Amino acid sequence: MPNADVVVVGGGIIGTPVALELQRRGYAVIIVEPDAIGAGTAGGSAGYIAWDDIFPIPNPSVVADLPRMLLDKRGSLVIRPSYLPHMAGWGLRFLAAARPSQVQHAMAALVSLKRFADEALFDLARHAGAQRYLVRETVFHVCRTSKTLQQAVRDLEIVSRAGITGEVINGSQLLASEPALGQGLAGAIAIANAVRCTNPGAFGASLAQHFIAHDGMTHTARATTIESDTNGWLVRTGVPGETLRAGRVVLAAGVWSRPILAALGYRIPLESARGYHLMLPDPGIMPQRILRFDLEHFVATPMEEGLRLAGTVEFAGVNAPPSNYRADMLFDIARDYLPALNRNGAVRWMGHRPSLPDSLPIIAQLRRHPGIVVATGHERRGLTECGITARCVADLIEQKTPPVDLTPFGIERF
C-alpha cells in the first residue's frame, strides 16, 4: 500500500472535497472508497445549494404533525413499520431536539456554517475547474394555498434575519415568470442568490479528477476498522490482511460511518433518511429555475440531463430495497403543479442522507482518538456545506482554529 499523510475514508461529496483541501495544503492523501470517487449520494441529489435552508427537521410543528405524517404512506416523511423498533433511540433524541430552545440552537449553528459556505463552495469549484456546474439564480418556493404562503412568509422573516434576501410574489407574478406552472397557485417566495448545481454527479466527478490529476491516491475498498498503530492509524479493509497506514484519518463515509465509529466505541444515532428522485429526460416543459414545493417537501431542478424531481424522507435502514412508489409519487404531485409534465423515459433513484436527530452534522476531532476527524451527518445539505466542511476538517487536521465554532457539531453531544 502507498504511504499517505492522511487516509480519507469515503469518497462522497464530503470526503472528496476534504481530500482536495488537504492536498491543496500539501498533504499526501489517499481516499478509500468502494465505488466511484466524487459525488457519492449527492450525485442523485436535487442540486439545490440551499443557503436559506436553516431549519432543522425537528421542531414543534413537525412533532404535532408526526402521527398524521407517519400514517400517510404517501407522506413526505415515512417510517417503514418493520423499521420502527430500530428508530426508538433516534426518535427520542428527535423529540428532545424539537424543543424550541434546541431548534434555536440548531438554527444558529446552521447559520454559522452557511455564513462561509457560499464562498468556500465556489472556491472549491474554481480550484477543481468545476464552477461551470454552479448557476446563481432566484429560486421559487411555490405555495399552493394561502396558508402555506403565510407559513413561507414567516420563514422568510426568519431567514432574512440571517442575511438571506427574498420577496413574496403573488400567483399571477409567479405564472408570468414560470408559465409551465398551473393556474390557481397562491404565490411563492423568491429567494435571491441561490445556487443550482446543474449536474451534481459531474460536479463531484470533476473534483475527483482534479484530485487524481494532482497525485491524489485512491484505493477501491470498503474500510472496516480504524486501529491505532505506533506512528498513527491503521485502516483495515474488507480484504484480509490489507491495511492502509497514515498519521491522520478522516472518516467521511456518510451513513456507513456508524459501524466504523461503533468499533471505536462511539455509538451515534446516525440513520439513513432515504430520499428519492425521478429523472425526467424528456419532461415536455422546463422551468427556468429550481422550484421548491414546500407543502410536499420536494424540488424540481432543471439539470443538464433533464428535469429532476427529488425529495421526501423514508426511514427503512440502509439495506431495505427502494420503495419505487415514492419516486413515482413525486411525478404525480409535480403534475399537480406542472400540468404538461410527462414522464417518458423516467429513471427512479434512491439514496441515503446521513441523518442525525438534531439535523446537525458531526465535524469533529475524536477526543479519545487524536488524529481521527469525523465529518458526517450532513443530511439534506451535504452538497451545500461540502466546501466549508472541507476547510474545517483540514483545519482540525492541522490543529488550526477553524473559521466556524465547531462546538455544536461535536460528537460528544450524543
Ligand SMILES: Cc1cc2nc3c(=O)[nH]c(=O)nc-3n(C[C@H](O)[C@H](O)[C@H](O)COP(=O)(O)OP(=O)(O)OC[C@H]3O[C@@H](n4cnc5c(N)ncnc54)[C@H](O)[C@@H]3O)c2cc1C
Ligand atoms: C433525494 C436527495 C436529494 C438531496 N438533495 C440535496 C440538495 O439539493 N442539496 C444538498 O446540499 N444536499 C442534498 N442531498 C443531501 C446530500 O446528498 C448528502 O448530504 C450528501 O450526499 C452526504 O455526503 P457524504 O459524503 O457525507 O455521504 P455520501 O454521499 O453517502 O458518501 C459516502 C461515501 O462513503 C462511501 N463508503 C461507504 N462505506 C464505506 C466504507 N466502509 N469505506 C469507505 N467508503 C465507504 C460510499 O460509497 C460513499 O461514496 C440530497 C440527498 C438525497 C438523498
